[in-house]
Amino acid sequence: MVLNIAFIGFGVVGQGLAQILVSEAESLRRQRGFEFRVVAIADKVKGSVYDPRGLDLTKLLALVERGARLDEYPSSSKGLDSIKTITDTDANVIVEVTWTDLRTGEPAMTHIKTALARKKHVITTNKGPIALAAKELLSLAKKNGVQLRFEGTVMSGTPVISLGTRNLAGCQIRAVRGIVNGTTNFILTEMERGLSYANALAQAQKLGYAEADPSADVEGHDALAKVLILANTILGGSLVKDQVPCQGITGITAKDIQQAKAERKRWKLIAAAALKESGGVEAYVRPEKIPFEHPLASVSGATNALTFVTKYLGEVTIVGPGAGQAPTGFALLSDLLDIHRTLAK
């Protein structure tokens, strides 16, 4: 089966996937029988294109590269908005990569619901809808006989979602715990090297790790969205945002960092979720002092890591990138390959 792909959104992440698809198309076809066409792209700013015969991604990337609109692409339908691109094209896989809104999940929430209701597979890196409504969306997907995949919502392409829901299935995962925000980990690492919080933040902003308004990162909201996703998709929880205590790193001082070091420990912003003895799941985000010997302590800079606490394997920790254009693009590719593998059976 050929996957007919439509991109909703064509910013850094969407272009990241497009670049990988261009580079790897030939080897994916040869080695894995992975056949695809990108038939449509709709972007709020860049315009939209649709051609059921397939679009030339190299040309489209070049257009975007020189700041042109997608509409300049020759001979194809144009002007479809994102909803029509989902409903009125023959795409069977929707790549939802618009901006993240952690409060409402929109517009991605509507895009995903619309696609699933039309029996189209959805892959997304958008934390908003999955953090807010994973269970509802997964059951909508199931009801419609299609797949919803979201590997890139936590730790980008480092495969924590598939590890938690598939590889470690049957292992009785009792808790997950880790560093899922690269910006704060970078700041804490720089502070350990002697920078003040303000200077470390400025450095993170200069390198593009932190936004001009860094609150989503430093107040822990980004980590909170990710721990909701982990709790509700890996541990079977039904948590909502207000049930998860969330504390960021703004209160950590240079003195705290030095004191921890004297105890052979290191401050990390930890996102954690665990099964409760009494049933159900609990979660939190807060800075914790991690002993030097623990694998999470040696995770420095913008790198992320997650420890699975299990019945049969004890602790298993995976360390890898948590952001970036190529890693997030790869997350989407891994979801596409999974859908292809499932449909090929």
Add this chain to the structure above:
Amino acid sequence: MVLNIAFIGFGVVGQGLAQILVSEAESLRRQRGFEFRVVAIADKVKGSVYDPRGLDLTKLLALVERGARLDEYPSSSKGLDSIKTITDTDANVIVEVTWTDLRTGEPAMTHIKTALARKKHVITTNKGPIALAAKELLSLAKKNGVQLRFEGTVMSGTPVISLGTRNLAGCQIRAVRGIVNGTTNFILTEMERGLSYANALAQAQKLGYAEADPSADVEGHDALAKVLILANTILGGSLVKDQVPCQGITGITAKDIQQAKAERKRWKLIAAAALKESGGVEAYVRPEKIPFEHPLASVSGATNALTFVTKYLGEVTIVGPGAGQAPTGFALLSDLLDIHRTLAK
């Protein structure tokens, strides 16, 4: 489809899987629709049993626990040897968990070939046949339309084989590199704490990590078998043992350990395999000094870890158990669940 399972071998590892199956049968059935029967067990020492209606694992485990032979199990066929248990029973999945022979791969090699030729799926934790003949066995499986899975051959249940062949498929893995032998890592960790090599080895033997003849571990042969498996199944190599330089840890002195420490480095027995510029794959096993900052440096005691060096994710490292009854039992369960998932599509 119900999986009809036969165990060839019923030592520590086989009993580990049996215990997990007993504990988890109900939840696996309920949560994943995983239905199975263990129909036969053949063990060179403990005897054999066969009952097409399914055996009671709890009873069998109790028999073995009190040192009795499997033949004491009531009302079933007895006396089938391991080959007949593969060929003359209605098992459709063979769990090959006999002892490892890294020189010939026997008797597991014959067991696996016999099972695949009879169109039976095989899961194994036996390093011998996979290190010596992964390609031949995988193509035999493919030819017969069945699966051969071997997650537990490297890092027990820590899912490095499935990560390398599935989750990270499409990520362009260029190299793997890690700590895949727990005994030597335990010895090196103890030496860093001040023990001599001889005392650290004695300690490892006392705790059951090292054999009375520790050469397979300390000379690097166990790590060599594992790196052959990684090179040939994840990187597409066709390496044989003699092509892989192998050096163990017997030459590492207390002084070496202290010198590395002064450089903020730590000796680790590293098994590595990489794509060559010129095509093909190269591999080695040797002690290396790893900088404190690298995730592999903080892997202490009997824990194992593997770093995947990739095009799109950079480095991804997984840290987890490398041995033990429950982790290795879980490796087999994860292979069983994968086969079940594939057949259910």
